Amino acid sequence: MKANGNPMVVERYSGLDRMIHIIHAAAMLTLIITGLKIYFGWDFMSFHTARALHMFAVPFLLVVNWFLIPVSIVLAAKGGILPRFMHFWDHYIFGPKDAARMAGIIGNFFGKGKYPAFSIYDEASGHYKTKLHPLMKILIVIEGLAIVVIAITGIVLYSLNWSFLGLPIASWILSIGGLFAPAFGLSSLEFLRIIHLLMTYWFVFELVVHVGILEFDPHVWKYYKAIFWSGKEDLTDTHYAEVVKTKNH
């Protein structure tokens, strides 16, 4: 994982990781902007252009999230199923150590203690033990679920009669929506459209948190450069990064 011949400069994001993030970001921004244009009727673009762009961005977002990201996770670790699963678990799932870091971050926000490192590199194995901000680990799971929900509800908004291989998918979704909608005094279609809008707002919220809270810090800008361009992290910069050496390696 070392790069540039400098033992302290390591690969933080692979080329695939960077491509995924760029496509994801572009598709998500396109969907949010065109979706809100359609909803609010903003006049900076025609309805038909907004709708066309919206539908154009959908497959990119779905392919990235439902195919490339799983592939990236599987390829990032070596060995059998268990090591790959553990890699996924350590890197993306909020665990006890993340909770401790999160407590430290909250404490720091209110003026108590240091901002804990969340990017932990294991010098012995030559791999990161974890690298995501603990809050990002929470957001990323919710985002994954939100993408599923917004895709499903989006099918109905796209076409009330959408089917796949002869299966009346849109009709099924409307039927399922009809199980919950009356509890809110809504019809199924109203319910699904509101959920679609709610998920859009969630992505706006996530964007503000992701960019504003996690990244709006000069010391974190090194990660911008890494995710969009170089893919590398210089571990001599110890802001938020820590190098450890596990004994079993």
Add this chain to the structure above:
Amino acid sequence: MNNLVQTLDSVDFLKMDRRTFMKAVGLIGAATFLGSFKSQIVDALEFAETKLVWLHGAECTGCSESVLNAGNPDIVQALQKLNVNLVFHETICAEQGIWNDGKLVNTADLNSEILLEETYKAGNYILVVEGSIPNGPDGSGRYLVIGNKTFKETLGEAAKNAVAIIAVGACATWGGITNAASDIEKDTDYRGVAFKKADPTKGMLKELGIDKPVINIPGCPAHPDWVLLTLGAVILGKIKVPEDLPAVLDQYNRPKVFFSPDHVVHDNCPRRGYYDRGELDDQIGGPGCLWKLGCKGPYAHADCGIRRWNGSVSLCPQAGGPCIACVEPNFPDASMPLYVETEDKGILLGADIGTVAKVAVGAAAVAAGVHAVRRMKGE
């Protein structure tokens, strides 16, 4: 439209299959249909006379008025052309019930109660129900009693031997306004014939243990074309009850030809162009799209935009009134408040999702700002 009519003129209407028939009537409307196929419909008079019983439950008679307002043909012309014997209709027949010491007296000619009893006994009639049926209090149905008989009992008697049952209007289909959410909703317990709101297990026929298919023609009121064309299709055998119903009705028993599962009022609204251009009115009286004024056109499955009302000249949004989705199963609850955008309803502990989103994003932005300042200071 003229070309279509000319094309169809050369077609033997009575030999059309059901699918073609439904497409034709869906496209050309009742007036044109009955006008264009007059001679063939006269042929249809060779069919046996069809008896029609039209019962009124808890309602405003708006659906009857709507049908009475049908212009060409009017109700009398339509009944004559379709060879219908309107046995009973509370509003337009001179019905009367005569009791003496609690017993019905006289004959069917003078006593409508006897006429109805004889009709029920003879069977072979089409039953149209307008208005909801109260099940309360406590399942007795006594919130609507006519001639010391609950309407619930009347419906049971009438439905038993009917060859086809058609529920007309939002009240008869789902309970409608009588079944709107209120403090007395559970006590009165108004039901539609086959549904209560969107629930098919709580229709009044189910409550009475009667397992018969029902055609729902919702709306507040129902469009005269929807009623007359459905009746015509049933009478002429173009819709065979019950064999054809799964193919021609949607999941809420509405004829798909009028209440397309694939389309909503918004699709063919005359104001649709304004929506596409993002011209969304925020005050009543403007020319633009009425969505932000609470128009429920995007949620209402009906062909109002094509068929139009009042002699095919207008429809609610065209006349400046936002659509209230009166054809949908949860009407009016799902449409309330009528003039508030659905997305602005307070469904999250009284707050609408727009407000929740603004608060959440605003709080996140403030936190981001504080966080950024602190990080830049290196704290």
